[in-house]
Amino acid sequence: MKLKNKVAIVTGGGKGIGEEISLGLAKEGAKVVVADLDKENSSNVVKEIVKNNGDAIYVETDVSNEASVKNLISETINRFDQIDILINNAGIRHVKKLENHDLSDWDDMISVNLTGPYICCQAVIPEMKKIGKGKIINFGSIASFMGRPDRVGYVAAKSGILGLTRALAIDLKGSNINVNTICPGLISTPFNKKYAEDPTHGEQWGKETIVGRWGLPSDIVGAAIFLSSNESDFINGSEIKIDGGWLAAKTREGEL
């Protein structure tokens, strides 16, 4: 087991990619704190971990709210005494034409997708410093590297995540805390269901990756375990794209 007895907070751990990461870290021996707004799904994830002889708790959390994140940290410490790993996975997305994208949409995108990870990092770093080590994994996107239509706030937030990761990594020099970003491509989760199942384009969009299909939440888990483990100690301030090659080569059928 690569993460035996490590304590991991997974934000947005109740659904989609976060759910698979919670289950995957637990299989590697981590004690998991599922930090999510969604009580029902998160409680099911906790039950599944416990059923498989793992250890996990749910803490109702809004990552964009400082008081809620403070509560998350104190609940985690009360139960597990320390925090080794923070997976900043919680995210939301509005897809709207620019003329309909108003300040509240912008504020939503920035507060959950960028300010949320910042608040969680600020809250968790003192705990990691107490134990002299830590792994922080932020969540970017293919939208961290390119403009995407009708997603002005989302693209801005996900681009900002790369800057947050690099700036934090350097500020934490000498503390034995690594900060990296995972950038998923098209992953079939509740977040993207409507696109993955689109009768006209869904299958074709999957084929535009080099691998030739939509990704699954399980495609992200290996990298999350790796970046949480000692095997990745020399990776810092960096990012891993998990997009089936979509960014490397935008392809059209017949060209491969």
Ligand SMILES: NC(=O)c1ccc[n+]([C@@H]2O[C@H](COP(=O)([O-])OP(=O)(O)OC[C@H]3O[C@@H](n4cnc5c(N)ncnc54)[C@H](O)[C@@H]3O)[C@@H](O)[C@H]2O)c1
């Ligand atoms: N699915 C994709 O194709 C894709 C692509 C690129 C990046 N991402 C990123 O991966 C991450 C996970 O995406 P997903 O597809 O699994 O999403 P999802 O919608 O399936 O799940 C997100 C989870 O986050 C929780 N959440 C939302 N707002 C929250 C908040 N304020 N506080 C705490 N929890 C909150 C939700 O309740 C949900 O359980 C996100 O950061 C997303 O931007 C996803």
